[in-house]
Amino acid sequence: MTALNAFTHLECSMTGARVDAGRAHNLSPKGWPLLARYDLEALKRTADRDAIAARNRLTHPGFWKWRELLPVADDDHVTSLGEVDTPLIETPHSAHQLGLAGQLLVKDEGRLPTGSFKARGLALAVSMARRFGVTSMAMPTNGNAGAALAAYGARAGMQTWSFCPADTPEVNVHEIAAQGGHVFRVNGLIHQCGALVGALKEEMGWFDVSTLKEPYRIEGKKTMGIELACQLGWTLPDAIFYPTGGGTGLIGMWKAFDEMEALGWIGSERPKMFAVQAEGCAPIVRAFEAGEEHAPEWLDAATLAAGIRVPKAIGDFLILRAVRASGGAALAVSEDDIERVRALCGIVDGLLLCPEGAAAMAAIAEARRRGLVEADARCVVFNCGSGLKYPLPERVRDLDRTKPVTRAMLEG
Numbered sequence: 001m002t003a004l005n006a007f008t009h010l011e012c013s014m015t016g017a018r019v020d021a022g023r024a025h026n027l028s029p030k031g032w033p034l035l036a037r038y039d040l041e042a043l044k045r046t047a048d049r050d051a052i053a054a055r056n057r058l059t060h061p062g063f064w065k066w067r068e069l070l071p072v073a074d075d076d077h078v079t080s081l082g083e084v085d086t087p088l089i090e091t092p093h094s095a096h097q098l099g100l101a102g103q104l105l106v107k108d109e110g111r112l113p114t115g116s117f118k119a120r121g122l123a124l125a126v127s128m129a130r131r132f133g134v135t136s137m138a139m140p141t142n143g144n145a146g147a148a149l150a151a152y153g154a155r156a157g158m159q160t161w162s163f164c165p166a167d168t169p170e171v172n173v174h175e176i177a178a179q180g181g182h183v184f185r186v187n188g189l190i191h192q193c194g195a196l197v198g199a200l201k202e203e204m205g206w207f208d209v210s211t212l213k214e215p216y217r218i219e220g221k222k223t224m225g226i227e228l229a230c231q232l233g234w235t236l237p238d239a240i241f242y243p244t245g246g247g248t249g250l251i252g253m254w255k256a257f258d259e260m261e262a263l264g265w266i267g268s269e270r271p272k273m274f275a276v277q278a279e280g281c282a283p284i285v286r287a288f289e290a291g292e293e294h295a296p297e298w299l300d301a302a303t304l305a306a307g308i309r310v311p312k313a314i315g316d317f318l319i320l321r322a323v324r325a326s327g328g329a330a331l332a333v334s335e336d337d338i339e340r341v342r343a344l345c346g347i348v349d350g351l352l353l354c355p356e357g358a359a360a361m362a363a364i365a366e367a368r369r370r371g372l373v374e375a376d377a378r379c380v381v382f383n384c385g386s387g388l389k390y391p392l393p394e395r396v397r398d399l400d401r402t403k404p405v406t407r408a409m410l411e412g
């Protein structure tokens, strides 16, 4: 898997202070997320985007093909479970219903190992943790991150510990355990689970891999932006609708766009970034509307879309800056909208979204109503996990085969 490794150092996302990357890190000395930096000048001379994109899928599966823009230097640390490039799927009938005449593309991240895009981030976090000799990792999780942590951790021979809010989807909790993770249901929300990890990590010897408290998950998530540009012939769409919890993916893609521009892979155009949340947990939307840089904790957070039920995001200012710089917006959608769009896309376009993906798609209608995207815009929605991981509405009827079954009964 040899590739020029251009990773140079970490940088505090708030102060810009440089931090040596030679050991495992959580937050910066001032308590903010750390971002990985690369020698883009050196890479620009050698990194040919098309040659990299054409790499052998067996030796460089999925996002691992972008090794030049990833922090893992040593092949022996690469932890892989058969990653794939996730497809961009057109959903023309849903687009029409949502008031969009332009192309609507769903990037279906449910095709990744463990059925969600958390695989991108945790593959990188686990691979880097290996480099630093970490043997035990812990995190609070609404389910998908814990599943990816457990799977990649098992692959790397590490112990993993996941703490889930009690109403995390059943399949997620069991999936974590089935992939070798220690998992606990906690009677609280994700930030309260995070507080447990913080309080116990020293005694337990854990490395904390909470969202944005660890610098490399975002490097995995940024590959969504590179892959998207590559799939669109090194262009970007007019708008991206992203279901936003901790915001890693949105921040990561925004970072990837800048890195690709510095390499001459894309131009200076950017999509409008829409951070989509549920009305029952919309701290970023509230801060966006108030013109604030930070988003205070949302109380009594509630939504079926568990992955975006994040009452307080440590990277709030990075999400808000990207959304504002892009000319996009933070939008909230109702639970009814989420259910309606999940049903719509499944029925008219044959694509079962997860509730978070349905929330992102539902926001297109709101963006159109407010005139934030043109009718003929090309929009990309991120469906971040497999729709099969969530409880589905009961729409099945029973049939008694011992009595006459008539056409009227079937069609009635």
Ligand SMILES: *Cc1c(COP(=O)(O)O)cnc(C)c1O
Pocket (backbone or CB within 6 Å): 116, 118, 144, 145, 211, 243, 244, 245, 246, 247, 248, 249, 250, 307, 308, 354, 356, 357, 384, 385
């Ligand atoms: C984690 C998650 C999100 C939110 O992702 P962030 O990048 O942390 O904002 C959205 N949808 C699903 C299905 C998730 O698992």
